[in-house]
Amino acid sequence: MNKVLFSSITKKLVMALAGLFLLTFLPVHLIINLMLLKSEPEPFNKAAHFMATFPLIKIMEVVLISAILIHISWGLLLQIQNWLARPIGYVSANKSETSFFSRFMIWTGATVLIFLVLHFFNFFFIKLGFVPGNPEDFYSAAHYLFKIPAYNYIYLTCFTLLGFHLYHAFYSAFQTLGLNHRIWSPIVKVIALIYAVLLPAGFAFISVSLWLLR
């Protein structure tokens, strides 16, 4: 049974499913964040409150955290196995034509993880009560953070790299599900590109407007 659960293909499938779930969560997060652009704090804080208390969403939160943890640990496991599969590397650099961003998934993923830790300390852990702060007023907290230039630099770098990660992730997930089609796959690639550009751009737009325009 273990051979099946931990076969290279099953691990890949687990990665893809967890990743796909995260892909659906990000737009939800973005929509809530867009309320940060409003001049009054109520809409954003209300949405954040709703997300923190509505029972169904609380269940989804458990799924979300599991998806994040699974995606990270399976990703690490796969990567370590892959490094072990080539103990002696080549001297001449690999020049094979590949999808460019696929080569750096572990590194773009690691950057996103670093951001996630920061993010959790700033918001999620406050909500859970691990870290001091006011969970009912994330609006002010966000506005405060986005006034700090260094925070914006980190934020923008991480979201650019997240975009790189998402582009490969999006269409790669379809291949892993066994969906590779003469007509549909190129369309999926275009949608992946649009998603990977628009989503980080949305987050970046919010950060830059709060930083420079308010």
Add this chain to the structure above:
Amino acid sequence: MKLTLKIWRQKNPKAKGNFETYKMDDVSPKMAFLEMLDSLNKKLVEEDKDPVAFDHDCREGICGSCGMYINGHPHGPVPAITTCHLSMRYFKEGDTIWVEPWRAKPFPVIKDLIVDRNAFDKIQIAGGFISINAGAAPEANSILVQKNKSDDAFDAAICIACGACVAACKNASAMLFVSAKISQFALLPQGRVEAVDRARAMVEKMDEVGFGNCSNTGACEAECPKEIKLVNIARLFREYYKAY
């Protein structure tokens, strides 16, 4: 042409190995890459030195044994050919050419540029066959096969098990090879009978012998001398999911 060769030399599987530099003074652009290595070996033998060991057999792109990693590409920089089909006209005067063996844990170096590709045989033995003696080819109309399916099966069946996909993959994954060996049967009625056992056994063996995990980079497809496509890998995934 004058060329500099940097070739991996390793006496035996246990030896450490290192790159040796060889200056070649009179390489003709009309030579095949392997002929160029032959001329180097002739020189080495005349100088009473150990010739460079490299694998080759058919020298016409069908046996799959001539794999070597040349300047960052398995089978050299020209797409869709094996090393034995690589001509020296693709190189320029003064070029430095790095020649390395396939690098993957399941492909240990035997000597110099020769690696042991037995891991592929083990995967094949696990299920890459039809287990009854099917006799001679049946009458063409007795088992109908869709034309596009038989074409796809044929496209998969031309994999020569050279290992370039593993060599190119940053994860040393054998997924393209296994997907070709699965697809050539999965698409045909004769192959369906044992499809479940085949998918299970071959994937299990692939993992067991220590190949890496596929991360859909597509390097294998770009380097495969027989142009085996990534759609085969997607089919392998489907076959595997169906098997459980």
